[in-house]
Each structure stands twice: as C-alpha cells, then as structure tokens.
Amino acid sequence: MDDKLMLMIPGPTPVPEQVLRALAKHPIGHRSGDFSQIIAEVTEGLKWLHQTQNDVLILTASGTGAMEAGIINFLSPGDRVLVGNNGKFGERWGKICEVYGLNVQQITAEWGKPLDPEAFRAALEADTAKEIKAVIITHSETSTGVLNDLETINRSVKAHGALILVDAVTSLGATNVPIDAWGLDVVASGSQKGFMLPPGMGFVSVSPKAWEAYATAKMPRFYLDLGKYRKEAAKNSHPFTPPVNMFYGLQVSLAMMKKEGLENIFARHHRHMNATRAAMQALNLPLFAAEQASSPAITAVAPVNVDSEQIRSVMKKQFDIILAGGQDHLKGKIFRVGHLGFVSDRDILTAVSALEATLQALNYEFTSGAGVAAAAQVLRPAS
Numbered sequence: 001m002d003d004k005l006m007l008m009i010p011g012p013t014p015v016p017e018q019v020l021r022a023l024a025k026h027p028i029g030h031r032s033g034d035f036s037q038i039i040a041e042v043t044e045g046l047k048w049l050h051q052t053q054n055d056v057l058i059l060t061a062s063g064t065g066a067m068e069a070g071i072i073n074f075l076s077p078g079d080r081v082l083v084g085n086n087g088k089f090g091e092r093w094g095k096i097c098e099v100y101g102l103n104v105q106q107i108t109a110e111w112g113k114p115l116d117p118e119a120f121r122a123a124l125e126a127d128t129a130k131e132i133k134a135v136i137i138t139h140s141e142t143s144t145g146v147l148n149d150l151e152t153i154n155r156s157v158k159a160h161g162a163l164i165l166v167d168a169v170t171s172l173g174a175t176n177v178p179i180d181a182w183g184l185d186v187v188a189s190g191s192q193k194g195f196m197l198p199p200g201m202g203f204v205s206v207s208p209k210a211w212e213a214y215a216t217a218k219m220p221r222f223y224l225d226l227g228k229y230r231k232e233a234a235k236n237s238h239p240f241t242p243p244v245n246m247f248y249g250l251q252v253s254l255a256m257m258k259k260e261g262l263e264n265i266f267a268r269h270h271r272h273m274n275a276t277r278a279a280m281q282a283l284n285l286p287l288f289a290a291e292q293a294s295s296p297a298i299t300a301v302a303p304v305n306v307d308s309e310q311i312r313s314v315m316k317k318q319f320d321i322i323l324a325g326g327q328d329h330l331k332g333k334i335f336r337v338g339h340l341g342f343v344s345d346r347d348i349l350t351a352v353s354a355l356e357a358t359l360q361a362l363n364y365e366f367t368s369g370a371g372v373a374a375a376a377q378v379l380r381p382a383s
C-alpha cells in the first residue's frame, strides 16, 4: 500500500513527522545571522550527542565521505596504518586507505565474527619503532550485525600512541561511544542512521591530537579539507553552501534526542536488539552474530530451512516492511533487521509478527506466536 512503507533496514532509517515538517520549510541564506544561530545550536547538540568537547564538523556527504575526510586530513601517503576488517565497511576503510597510498596492514576476522582485540594489542606492541600512525576501526559492522570491541582495542591504541579513527556510522546514537572518555581521535558518522534524518550529512569529530597530525599531513584535499570547516565553524559558519534544510531537520532531531536522553536512547536500542534476537531464536532462525558481539543497530539472521530472499520479498510485498539482504558473499544467505534510530517497541512487534506470517506463507515449520511472545517478553515494562 502506498505511503505505508516501514523501513527496517540499517539506513536510511525512519524519519519522524516533525523532522519531515522541518525539512519542508523554505531554505534561508547560509550566510545570514539566523543560519549562524542554527549552526551554533546544532553544533552544541552534536557535541552533546558525541559526548565530546572536540570539534564536530558537518559535511555535505554520506558516511563514506566522512570516512574519507578522516583519512585525507590526518595522514600522509606511505604512512603505516592498521585497519580492522571483518565486513563490508572494514573492507571499505582498507580500500580508501589503499587509494590514498597508505601502507596498510589489515587485521581481519571472518564476516560475522568480531575483531580480536588481542591481535591489535600484539601488532601495536610489536611496533616498537612507532611506525603505525593510525588504527582504523568500524565500530558497528553493519554488513554482519557485529559490534566490535572498540573500547578494548582503543586501550592498546592509547598505550601505543597512534591515532584512532572510527567508523561509528551505525553505533553513534545507538550505543555508548564516549568520545572524550575513551579519547577517540576521529569519529565518522552519517545523518541517515541514528540521527533520524534522511541521507545527506556526514559528521566528523576531531580531537586536538588529530589536529596536530593535520598540521603535517600531506594528502591532497580541497572540498573535504577539515581545516576549512574548523575555521568557519569557529564563526558559526560553513565553508561551502551547506544543506540548509537538513540543518532544520537536525535541529528537531537533536531536540527529540535530548528530550529522550542519551541513556534512554541507548537502552531502547539494546532492548530492541534483545527483543529481535529473542524472537529469531524462538523461531529457530539462527543469529549471525554472537550475543557478546551483537550490534544494537542491526540483527543479521541466517535462515537454514527457508530462503532469506523469499522472506524479504514476502515481507515487502504483503506487509510493506523492508528488510536488508546480505552483501557480497552473504547475498541470499542472510537477512538483516535494522532497529536503528526512530524505532519503537511497536515497530519491533509489528516486524516480528509480520515475519511469523511470512514464515507461515513459506511453509516454514515453527511454533506460531513464539517469536512475538519472546519479543514481547523482552519489551515488557519492568513492574
């Protein structure tokens, strides 16, 4: 049915009505005093969301643009970097690094498994000459639903002294990423995820230590030269024409997030992850990521006796619910349920009950109602 689409993918995520209304306002001049005030307000809000006093810069880019900005502003060709790769987005970090001529050492893990913090500790301890300039990690690996142990890996990075660059595209606003408490140097994210906005804005937070590296970094850069953004941000301005209407939306989404509170936002995402996982287990649908390493943004499921693409097809055709498929070699092998951003308990129950109806239509054997009951049990308010 038209206008009934329900996105249960890990981005773009659903956008609240009040954000959509804000986006529909007339643009104003980006050099006006009114717009400066908006920049000041959203920058303060972004720092709150990022739990940092560092600069948080706003780019007209998707998450990959924010990642690329992280590479080209703080490193020089030939620099040695350690890249974590256990999925599509870790792989992407590696590709960006290679394009820019970095000397890449990858630490890999099988897709569906978390990166091993011990491997990072060993590689960093072995680097007594301190040649490794940066460690580059995907926090929530969206392609597999795995949450890497950023906190532990980062401890080894801190002991070594390299910069840490983080893709927090599907962890920021879903789980705790305390940038200042952990000392994360560069953190990249994008608007179409936990921010409850459409695609179009990228965000990069930059620590003082990263700015020191910026002073000597020698990659070519122009549009994504973060020094320009920093200079203008200090005057509540922007170096280029920013996506003005997205700023209106960001004002509203940040206000909504502040009202809910960071702890409550994280708790909601964890509750939805737990409810989704419990439902899948009750339906005998194997989970792709282990419990200790599961992402609060997305649950990947690897069905055995039923085709995941057929599940996605029926969910879309009959219920207007969009689930994500597997990427690369996981295509056809897994489906992924996004529970990131503007997602409520009702959405989870709706998706699980539609999934049960879908499984029934596909003649999959399961105990009818078991998934809904398991999810409802997790979602039950504490009495």
Ligand SMILES: Cc1ncc(COP(=O)(O)O)c(C=O)c1O
Pocket (backbone or CB within 6 Å): 010, 011, 062, 063, 064, 065, 089, 138, 140, 141, 142, 143, 167, 168, 169, 170, 190
């Ligand atoms: C973990 C992660 N990193 C990077 C990206 C890339 O972001 P974009 O498609 O906005 O460039 C995504 C997008 O899904 C992601 O989930």
